[in-house]
Amino acid sequence: xxxxxxxxxxxxxxxxxxxxxxxxxxxxxxxxxxxxxxxxxxxxxxxxxxxxxxxxxxxxxxxxxxxxxxxxxxxxxxxxxxxxxxxxxxxxxxxxxxxxxxxxxxxxxxxxxxxxxxxxxxxxxxxxxxxxxxxxxxxxxxxxxxxxxxxxxxxxxxxxxxxxxxxxxxxxxxxxxxxxxxxxxxxxxxxxxxxxxxxxxxxxxxxxxxxxxxxxxxx
Amino acid sequence: xxxxxxxxxxxxxxxxxxxxxxxxxxxxxxxxxxxxxxxxxxxxxxxxxxxxxxxxxxxxxxxxxxxxxxxxxxxxxxxxxxxxxxxxxxxxxxxxxxxxxxxxxxxxxxxxxxxxxxxxxxxxxxxxxxxxxxxxxxxxxxxxxxxxxxxxxxxxxxxxxxxxxxxxxxxxxxxxxxxxxxxxxxxxxxxxxxxxxxxxxxxxxxxxxxxxxxxxxxxxxxxxxxxxxxxxxxxxxxxxxxxxxxxxxxxxxxxxxxxxxxxxxxxxxxxxxxxxxxxxxxxxxxxxxxxxxxxxxxxxxxxxxxxxxxxxxxxxxxxxxxxxxxxxxxxxxxxxxxxxxxxxxxxxxxxxxxxxxxxxxxxxxxxxxxxxxxxxxxxxxxxxxxxxxxxxxxxxxxxxxxxxxxxxxxxxxxxxxxxxxxxxx
Numbered sequence: 001x002x003x004x005x006x007x008x009x010x011x012x013x014x015x016x017x018x019x020x021x022x023x024x025x026x027x028x029x030x031x032x033x034x035x036x037x038x039x040x041x042x043x044x045x046x047x048x049x050x051x052x053x054x055x056x057x058x059x060x061x062x063x064x065x066x067x068x069x070x071x072x073x074x075x076x077x078x079x080x081x082x083x084x085x086x087x088x089x090x091x092x093x094x095x096x097x098x099x100x101x102x103x104x105x106x107x108x109x110x111x112x113x114x115x116x117x118x119x120x121x122x123x124x125x126x127x128x129x130x131x132x133x134x135x136x137x138x139x140x141x142x143x144x145x146x147x148x149x150x151x152x153x154x155x156x157x158x159x160x161x162x163x164x165x166x167x168x169x170x171x172x173x174x175x176x177x178x179x180x181x182x183x184x185x186x187x188x189x190x191x192x193x194x195x196x197x198x199x200x201x202x203x204x205x206x207x208x209x210x211x212x213x214x215x216x217x218x219x
Numbered sequence: 220x221x222x223x224x225x226x227x228x229x230x231x232x233x234x235x236x237x238x239x240x241x242x243x244x245x246x247x248x249x250x251x252x253x254x255x256x257x258x259x260x261x262x263x264x265x266x267x268x269x270x271x272x273x274x275x276x277x278x279x280x281x282x283x284x285x286x287x288x289x290x291x292x293x294x295x296x297x298x299x300x301x302x303x304x305x306x307x308x309x310x311x312x313x314x315x316x317x318x319x320x321x322x323x324x325x326x327x328x329x330x331x332x333x334x335x336x337x338x339x340x341x342x343x344x345x346x347x348x349x350x351x352x353x354x355x356x357x358x359x360x361x362x363x364x365x366x367x368x369x370x371x372x373x374x375x376x377x378x379x380x381x382x383x384x385x386x387x388x389x390x391x392x393x394x395x396x397x398x399x400x401x402x403x404x405x406x407x408x409x410x411x412x413x414x415x416x417x418x419x420x421x422x423x424x425x426x427x428x429x430x431x432x433x434x435x436x437x438x439x440x441x442x443x444x445x446x447x448x449x450x451x452x453x454x455x456x457x458x459x460x461x462x463x464x465x466x467x468x469x470x471x472x473x474x475x476x477x478x479x480x481x482x483x484x485x486x487x488x489x490x491x492x493x494x495x496x497x498x499x500x501x502x503x504x505x506x507x508x509x510x511x512x513x514x515x516x517x518x519x520x521x522x523x524x525x526x527x528x529x530x531x532x533x534x535x536x537x538x539x540x541x542x543x544x545x546x547x548x549x550x551x552x553x554x555x556x557x558x559x560x561x562x563x564x565x566x567x568x569x570x571x572x573x574x575x576x577x578x579x580x581x582x583x584x585x586x587x588x589x590x591x592x593x594x595x596x597x598x599x600x601x602x603x604x605x606x607x608x609x610x611x612x613x614x615x616x617x618x619x620x621x622x623x624x625x626x627x628x629x630x631x632x633x634x635x636x637x638x639x640x641x642x643x644x
Binding site: 028029032033034035036037038039041042043044046056057060061063064065066067070071074078136137138139140141142143144147192194196197200201203204205206207208209211212215216217219 | 242247249265270325485486490496535
């Protein structure tokens with residue numbers, strides 16, 4: 001297989017397989033989790049919990065009182081790499097073009113120099129949170145193979161994408177193919193690892209907010 | 220697999236629901252819950268990280284309720300939960316967790332960690348791995364009627380004392396009263412001022428109230444140990460008593476988990492909504508205050524601060540009431556850092572104070588409260604939970620801090636106009 005065949009494969013069958021596993025995986029996992037259901041709360045509410053679940057979905061994106069000071073690296077590093085990833089994935093012109101080709105919708109892109117900068121900043125933030133995971137006793141204690149593995153599969157698409165754009169190390173075609181392959185790896189593992197929090201965090205925050213809203217405590 | 224372990228695992232499988240599944244899938248091992256837990260912040264030992272305290276439950280979830288986990292289990296690749304492991308976890312699930320829920324308040328993905336600890340305890344207790352101290356308290360509550368072995372005659376003796384002291388009748392089993400007042404053993408034995416305070420406050424407000432001879436004990440160690448069957452037995456007594464006496468409202472005493480047991484878990488334990496309301500005494504007092512039924516005179520002038528009982532405030536939603544009440548009788552009330560919703564636990568909630576072998580750790584964790592108090596330097600510490608009060612007193616004594624601890628209800632009662640003793644009595 002030469003470079004071009006490699007690129008053709010990752011763009012064609014490879015992408016189809018990865019997206020297929022991703023979509024089925026996400027649906028299956030969501031079903032597996034939320035079909036477990038829960039018992040109705042029979043206690044009299046202090047107030048109707050109303051939209052408290054939705055409030056918590058937003059409120060938990062901000063550090064609770066005192067927490068930023070206790071763990072600044074987690075919060076600042078976390079914000080930077082999450083926002084960075086979102087910008088790179090959804091506002092880089094070639095990505096928007098790909099989405100347009102797949103499902104027909106598109107939106108304006110950010111200038112590519114800015115995305116370049118974001119990629120570097122995101123990688124730097126990811127390295128900082130990785131070092132923090134190694135250095136902080138609690139994080140190291142909690143870490144399993146999955147934590148190192150998911151960090152790697154999240155980091156690789158950013159690194160290979162940036163290197164492809166910068167024409168570093170390997171010919172563009174090869175690097176682009178590696179980039180797409182790394183994204184496919186990410187798509188395949190996402191539903192089955194802690195990366196699945198990108199979906200369940202909404203449910204988790206909602207449950208927490210709703211249960212506590214019932215008690216009249218905004219969390 | 221031993222029979223009890225088998226039972227424990229079965230219970231653990233039963234308690235897993237959609238929220239728990241969602242929570243385990245959301246955890247990214249960021250460790251921020253540790254920063255919210257006083258057992259971690261005061262010891263620096265990562266094993267006290269709240270989410271880690273649930274590791275056996277997480278594995279059961281994965282092995283039983285996820286496709287990949289089931290495949291791994293079939294292939295013999297997963298690590299089964301053992302008796303030895305649950306035994307090791309006893310310290311993590313009971314001694315070093317007071318169900319204070321600070322972790323649930325900070326988790327960035329929104330995990331309600333304390334919800335899971337409460338459920339995990341169901342399996343721990345079924346598997347026979349609950350601490351002896353809480354087991355004893357539950358057995359006494361179920362067989363004798365109270366965790367400290369207090370029986371009705373002890374309550375009646377106290378009623379007599381209070382009647383002699385205040386000149387007010389203490390109603391027992393008065394049908395149709397508006398309020399049924401519950402007590403905690405701790406109050407019956409250590410803080411008799413509470414009953415006297417209630418009698419005088421109710422008298423002044425012109426409200427009808429009663430004690431119940433078959434249900435005077437509000438504490439529910441079944442909740443703490445995590446045994447819903449026993450918790451149901453204990454809560455049913457109160458429900459039966461309240462329905463028999465046809466009261467409108469049952470008043471939970473100054474006891475945090477008694478409030479949780481009655482207010483939030485009770486109806487779920489008996490499987491139907493209550494026919495009466497449940498309120499904490501501070502909620503009732505705040506309502507009296509709002510309606511102008513709580514008249515006080517004079518002020519405390521020394522520096523006071525308030526310790527928020529976790530089950531009442533963060534877990535119960537009674538946040539503003541204690542402040543409004545305190546300000547009615549105190550000129551110099553100051554808040555501790557992190558007060559209110561984010562307050563730190565005394566270190567003895569959730570049954571922890573009943574665990575003898577957990578004392579050293581509890582005192583270590585108390586350093587958090589100590590530093591909060593050092594930054595305020597109050598003359599006295601006010602709270603609204605008899606268990607917090609005992610734990611605070613022990614901690615203060617251990618660290619040789621001379622700060623008296625008082626219950627808020629009694630403090631209010633001291634300022635009732637007619638509470639000055641009538642001459643000659």
